[in-house]
Amino acid sequence: MPPQSSFEAVNAYVDDAARIIDLDDEALAVLRSSHREVAVSLQVRRDDGSLLVVRGYRVQHNGARGPYKGGIRFHPQADLDETRALASLMTWKTALLDIPFGGAKGGIEVDPVGMSPHELERMTRRFTNGIRHVLGTYRDIPAPDVNTNAQTMAWIMDAYSAGAGYSPAVVTGKPLDLGGAPGREAATGRGVVYVLEAAAMHWKLDLTALRVAVQGFGNVGSWVTRALHELGVPVVAVSDVRGGVHRAAGLDVPALFEATTGGGSVVDVAGRDGAEAITNDELLGIDCDVLVPAALGDVLDERTAPLVKAGTVLEGANHPTTPEGDRIMNERGIRVVPDVLANGGGVTGSYFEWSQNIQQYRWPEERFNTELRSKMVEAFTNTELFAEERGITLRQAAFAIALERVARAEKLRGSA
Ligand code: NAD
Numbered sequence: 024m025p026p027q028s029s030f031e032a033v034n035a036y037v038d039d040a041a042r043i044i045d046l047d048d049e050a051l052a053v054l055r056s057s058h059r060e061v062a063v064s065l066q067v068r069r070d071d072g073s074l075l076v077v078r079g080y081r082v083q084h085n086g087a088r089g090p091y092k093g094g095i096r097f098h099p100q101a102d103l104d105e106t107r108a109l110a111s112l113m114t115w116k117t118a119l120l121d122i123p124f125g126g127a128k129g130g131i132e133v134d135p136v137g138m139s140p141h142e143l144e145r146m147t148r149r150f151t152n153g154i155r156h157v158l159g160t161y162r163d164i165p166a167p168d169v170n171t172n173a174q175t176m177a178w179i180m181d182a183y184s185a186g187a188g189y190s191p192a193v194v195t196g197k198p199l200d201l202g203g204a205p206g207r208e209a210a211t212g213r214g215v216v217y218v219l220e221a222a223a224m225h226w227k228l229d230l231t232a233l234r235v236a237v238q239g240f241g242n243v244g245s246w247v248t249r250a251l252h253e254l255g256v257p258v259v260a261v262s263d264v265r266g267g268v269h270r271a272a273g274l275d276v277p278a279l280f281e282a283t284t285g286g287g288s289v290v291d292v293a294g295r296d297g298a299e300a301i302t303n304d305e306l307l308g309i310d311c312d313v314l315v316p317a318a319l320g321d322v323l324d325e326r327t328a329p330l331v332k333a334g335t336v337l338e339g340a341n342h343p344t345t346p347e348g349d350r351i352m353n354e355r356g357i358r359v360v361p362d363v364l365a366n367g368g369g370v371t372g373s374y375f376e377w378s379q380n381i382q383q384y385r386w387p388e389e390r391f392n393t394e395l396r397s398k399m400v401e402a403f404t405n406t407e408l409f410a411e412e413r414g415i416t417l418r419q420a421a422f423a424i425a426l427e428r429v430a431r432a433e434k435l436r437g438s439a
Pocket of ligand 1: 167168169170171211238239240241242243244262263264265303317318319320339340341342366367369370
């Protein structure tokens with residue numbers, strides 16, 4: 024059998040959930056395909072005068088419950104199939120978190136490493152102009168993802184507003200000076216930790232005795248690490264694209280931030296205070312209680328899933344587990360808290376930012392975090408209870424709840 028594409032893999036979860044909720048074939052056919060796909064060729068003038076030509080995508084998967092919503096990533100593997108898969112995941116995530124958005128994703132198939140800020144800005148503006156006809160405050164709202172950040176969102180907002188007038192709510196994850204919400208940058212990582220707190224309480228685990236390993240030290244991974252450290256939970260291993268570092272008694276978290284501020288790597292901490300260098304593969308199989316993949320997709324597969332020693336996997340990244348990896352971990356009794364639940368704090372925070380922009384009113388960060396926590400705990404509790412009731416996995420329960428909500432919205436809107 025040929026290997027499954029990422030979109031096929033997500034649709035396999037959709038099919039499974041459809042069986043669980045007994046969804047009819049017509050409704051399922053709607054939910055399996057994306058509504059709109061825009062592909063653009065982008066010409067970017069490099070600083071040295073040469074021309075870079077790359078492809079960019081925006082896929083809008085489903086908008087039955089609200090405007091399309093999803094991040095934009097710059098990565099060599101951000102092709103149309105991956106973008107479709109991630110757009111579909113956004114549909115299920117926004118539905119599970121019960122926020123009034125649909126699902127979308129965007130990407131530029133490019134390696135941004137080594138590109139200058141001017142080149143990145145020119146590429147981002149070109150991309151925005153190429154997809155602006157499908158964007159809008161009540162149409163489609165991008166956000167940061169892998170290798171994009173608040174600055175990227177500022178450029179998108181500016182390029183879009185040049186034609187449409189001042190439109191802060193057309194993107195989320197903006198800098199605070201341009202209508203960003205205090206708390207949004209940390210929201211995905213904090214959300215992962217709120218889910219872990221809720222799970223520990225529900226499963227009667229002593230939170231501060233849990234040893235956690237985090238793959239990736241970007242936006243999500245670094246905020247997970249920081250939030251765990253604030254709670255006194257030991258982080259025993261972390262990694263980034265250059266490799267990882269491990270200390271069984273817990274890493275010196277402030278030292279990790281010191282090493283990475285200004286472009287360094289977590290690996291630079293190796294050798295200090297008993298911390299040892301490890302590879303990214305070794306991190307996945309490290310002796311710990313909770314593993315948080317927070318980097319890229321497809322890292323837990325048939326080769327690495329058998330190595331996992333953690334009892335719980337919290338999916339901070341999107342689609343970090345292949346269906347085969349998922350099957351292996353389920354058989355091994357590892358609890359997998361799926362991406363659509365675990366990293367839903369990002370889009371929930373984006374929803375808070377979007378609503379504040381529309382009202383031209385800013386919440387203090389404490390309110391942001393309180394409401395974020397309550398949304399994450401509610402989503403975890405609903406998913407856990409549904410899974411217990413039906414005797415199914417958390418992933419199956421999360422998709423089933425989400426599918427039911429989107430299918431209901433589709434039906435109410437009609438198909439004539
Ligand atoms: P980021 O670009 O800020 O960070 C990515 C991190 O992964 C970096 O530390 C990088 O060094 C590391 N990395 C890259 N390749 C690696 C490899 N082969 N092995 C180990 N580490 C590697 O990205 P991010 O925004 O933190 O996103 C990470 C994941 O979380 C993605 O799957 C993204 O879709 C998902 N996510 C992000 C958000 C958000 O708000 N940023 C929200 C929900 C989900």
